[in-house]
Amino acid sequence: MENRDFKESFENLGLSRGSLESIKRKGFERPTEIQAAVIPVLLKDDVDLVGQSRTGTGKTAAFALPVLEKIDPSERSVQVLVLTPTRELAIQVSDEIRSLRHDGRIRIMPIYGGQPIGPQIGELRRGVHVVVGTPGRILDHLRRGTLELDGLRYLILDEADRMLDMGFVDDIDRIISYTPSNRRTLMFSATMPAGVVSMARRYMGRRKVLRVSEDKMIPDEVEQEYLEVEEDRRIDALSDIIRPGFHGIVFCRTKADTREVAWELRRRGFRAWTLNGDMSQQAREKTLNRFRNGRLDVLVATDVASRGLDIRGVSHVVNYSPPENPKDYLHRIGRTGRMGIRGKAITFVRPGESAVLRRMVRAVGGTVRESRAYE
Secondary structure, eight states: OOOTTOOOOGGGTTOOHHHHHHHHHHTOOSOOHHHHHHHHHHHHOOSEEEEEOOTTSOHHHHHHHHHHHTOOTTOOSOOEEEEOSSHHHHHHHHHHHHHHOSOTTOOEEEEOSSSOHHHHHHHHHHOOSEEEEOHHHHHHHHHHTSSOOTTOOEEEEOSHHHHHHTTOHHHHHHHHTTSOTTOEEEEEESOOOHHHHHHHHHHOSSEEEEEOSTTOOSOTTEEEEEEEOOGGGHHHHHHHHOOTTOOEEEEOSSHHHHHHHHHHHHHTTOOEEEEOTTSOHHHHHHHHHHHHTTSOSEEEEOHHHHTTOOOTTOOEEEESSOOSSHHHHHHHHTTSSOTTOOEEEEEEEOTTOHHHHHHHHHHTTOOOEEOOTTO
16 A cells, blocks of 8 residues: 555445455455545546556556446447557456456457467457557557457556657557547556656546655565675575565566576576566466466566566565666566565665665665675
8 A cells, every 4th residue: 555544445436336346356455545546537537537656556456447337348349448568567457457347248358469460360359348458469450450449438558657668659649540539548657757748648638637655656665675795696695585485576687697597596496487588478478477376486587578567476676786777776676565565675786886776766765775684
């Protein structure tokens, strides 16, 4: 939760009994602040919306719950299109929406590259109500005529700041040209840089902006530490950190580093595997599923490979290689301390270089302390 004293309940937000039953099955007890702010607006007001809240605060449920109530299952047309920056996030968002639906007739489908397009075409022909996809593959279907958006009611841009960083603005422009003018556009983002504000002005008409806890980008649940360690001693320090209960992501600068670190950890008896851009989509999905299911304890990843990951229960993030800038630091440590569950972020720095990290952490409104617990 973003605010420990926040006491709103789902029952007061105007959701249907079916949605409340779905929430109960998921085990959600109270809405997060972004959910409490967004859900009543989407249920009642006919406006476009921008929602800003830091990573891990339940933005998917914030838009999914009210939008699912607006879908007419008797219509076979695509009524909701969610754009995500990565394939992994498309899968995760699709699964989350499916778990929240109150009507089993509502069909939800992820669409992304790296998979044969034929089965996707077949599913679309059979009728899908909610499509969650990456801009490139969505645009491919639109150009082929295998995805039609004439009946679209909601266009949702998820992780808008990341889509901006990854250069998807032109693709989004082209996708929007296929959508009806009376659609509602929703945009969700962890940060609100000038580019995201520009996107909102370009794609939206009358809009409401809801910002939650924008003064605190790092949640209280994340404990931040650094270790001064010589480069040739980093693997030993990392091995000391991986103790029973560790379920974490180790960030490296290069793909070669991820392979080397993961191999060395396995040699030392740890259940570790690599996640980087050289892997096929099938291999990435298999690795992520093994990590989620507890068959792996350590993911050794690059920044690019981990963009958009939303994995619950990450106990630790270890910056084996220091991040390049405050934004990368914020992105990395945002993988832990999610939805009110505590986590730890540990950054390795060379002896005498901790001041650089402390300045980086201050730039995003946080503090970091030196740790000697693993010596």
